[in-house]
Amino acid sequence: MQPSDDPSSSTPAPAPAPTVAAEPAPAPATPEPQDRVVPGPVPAAAASAPACGATASPPLDRMEELLRQVSVELLRERRADRRWQRTLRLGWFLLVLAVAWALFSQGGLHRPAPTTAHTALVEVRGEISMDTEASAELLVASIKSAFEDEGAQAVVLRINSPGGSPVQSGIINDEIRRLKALHKKKVYAVVEEVCASGAYYIAAAADEIYVDKASIVGSIGVLMDGFGFTGAMEKFGVERRLLTAGENKGMLDPFSPLNERQVGYAKAMLDQIHRQFIQVVKEGRGDRLKETPEMFSGLFWNGEEAVKMGLADALGNLDYVAREVVKAEDIIDYTPQENVAERLAKRFGAAMGQGAVRAMRELAPIR
Numbered sequence: 001m002q003p004s005d006d007p008s009s010s011t012p013a014p015a016p017a018p019t020v021a022a023e024p025a026p027a028p029a030t031p032e033p034q035d036r037v038v039p040g041p042v043p044a045a046a047a048s049a050p051a052c053g054a055t056a057s058p059p060l061d062r063m064e065e066l067l068r069q070v071s072v073e074l075l076r077e078r079r080a081d082r083r084w085q086r087t088l089r090l091g092w093f094l095l096v097l098a099v100a101w102a103l104f105s106q107g108g109l110h111r112p113a114p115t116t117a118h119t120a121l122v123e124v125r126g127e128i129s130m131d132t133e134a135s136a137e138l139l140v141a142s143i144k145s146a147f148e149d150e151g152a153q154a155v156v157l158r159i160n161s162p163g164g165s166p167v168q169s170g171i172i173n174d175e176i177r178r179l180k181a182l183h184k185k186k187v188y189a190v191v192e193e194v195c196a197s198g199a200y201y202i203a204a205a206a207d208e209i210y211v212d213k214a215s216i217v218g219s220i221g222v223l224m225d226g227f228g229f230t231g232a233m234e235k236f237g238v239e240r241r242l243l244t245a246g247e248n249k250g251m252l253d254p255f256s257p258l259n260e261r262q263v264g265y266a267k268a269m270l271d272q273i274h275r276q277f278i279q280v281v282k283e284g285r286g287d288r289l290k291e292t293p294e295m296f297s298g299l300f301w302n303g304e305e306a307v308k309m310g311l312a313d314a315l316g317n318l319d320y321v322a323r324e325v326v327k328a329e330d331i332i333d334y335t336p337q338e339n340v341a342e343r344l345a346k347r348f349g350a351a352m353g354q355g356a357v358r359a360m361r362e363l364a365p366i367r
Contacts, residue, residue, distance in 0.1 A: 118330040119322040120146035120155045128164030128172075128198045136171035138336040143172075146334040147179045153328040154186045157206060158318055163197025166222065166273055173280060176205040188325060190318050191215045196300055200311075201277060204284030208325070210316035211303035217311050220281060221298030222273045224266060227254050285310055 122142050128134045146155045163169070176187055189195070189206035196219035203209050211217055233240060233255060240255040251262045278296050282289060289295075289310040306312040316325075323329050 116151050117153050117328045118151050118332050119326045119328045120152035121331050121333045122157055123335040124157055124159045124161050128168050136168040139172050140175045142334045142336045147183045154326045157189045159189055159195045159199050160192040161199035162194050163199050169198035169201035172202050173205045188321050190321055204281045209312040210314055210321055211312040213304040213315055215303035216300050217306035218300035219298055220296045222270045229255050230257050
């Protein structure tokens with residue numbers, strides 16, 4: 001039922017006010033198609049633009065930090081290079097200075113100032129050769145220095161050598177005998193491990209020889225050794241081409257067959273040197289020597305047997321000789337002391353000399 005039809009209603013219901021159509025608000029101007037914003041997914045570039053703006057600073061900071069680290073490393077490397085260059089220049093300067101000092105110094109010999117009564121010691125070590133510490137040049141200088149020291153009561157040669165050059169040994173032997181006569185001092189030889197061949201040649205100049213019971217003594221003989229390669233050359237098809245002026249210029253050439261006549265020459269020379277050696281031993285040992293057929297055959301014996309044969313006088317070491325024989329316990333070493341600078345100079349000189357000799361041989365292989 002409609003309200004207007006209700007009869008019980010004494011007061012008529014107010015009639016609804018006429019609806020006045022509200023004037024519509026002016027609608028915003030419709031944008032042109034090109035200005036219209038179409039809702040939808042935001043483009044990735046637009047969405048990320050604020051984020052990029054927010055995070056742009058950290059990458060720049062990292063780049064600056066990286067550049068700073070690279071700069072620091074470059075500076076450190078340059079400083080290290082400069083320090084290394086300075087060190088290298090200083091090293092070369094010191095090396096040149098040391099070599100110059102070694103060349104102009106007086107041989108690097110240990111020459112103590114005159115002192116009170118003592119035993120003068122000179123070591124004979126290793127191979128006796130022109131370019132070793134047991135060369136005649138070095139040993140003669142040190143022995144002379146020991147003799148000239150007024151405080152030296154006697155000179156002791158401590159020997160530990162298998163021998164070597166008969167020329168170097170002969171020079172040392174002659175000089176010892178000359179200095180003994182000049183200074184009226186005695187010389188004692190003390191053998192440790194080995195006193196053989198050229199080393200015994202030197203020891204024969206001593207007034208007395210002391211050995212250990214197990215020392216090796218003797219080997220009074222001369223040798224010349226080498227190798228022959230003729231068989232190997234034939235096996236590999238190698239031909240030896242040797243041109244000489246003088247029929248014996250290629251004597252004992254290792255790449256040529258032995259010539260019996262040349263071998264005879266070499267043996268005659270060795271026999272002569274052997275006789276010189278024997279004469280020196282006999283003069284040095286005198287009546288103490290108990291000769292046997294084997295004594296000058298090149299054999300060697302231990303110290304105990306050497307004493308029995310007269311090749312040595314008694315058993316004893318350096319301290320024993322200084323204390324009981326010389327009666328001067330203080331021992332001063334006159335052995336030539338080669339320093340580092342001298343060794344460097346010798347090696348440098350040897351290398352230069354070898355290079356020069358090699359170049360000369362390549363240019364003119366006639367010798």
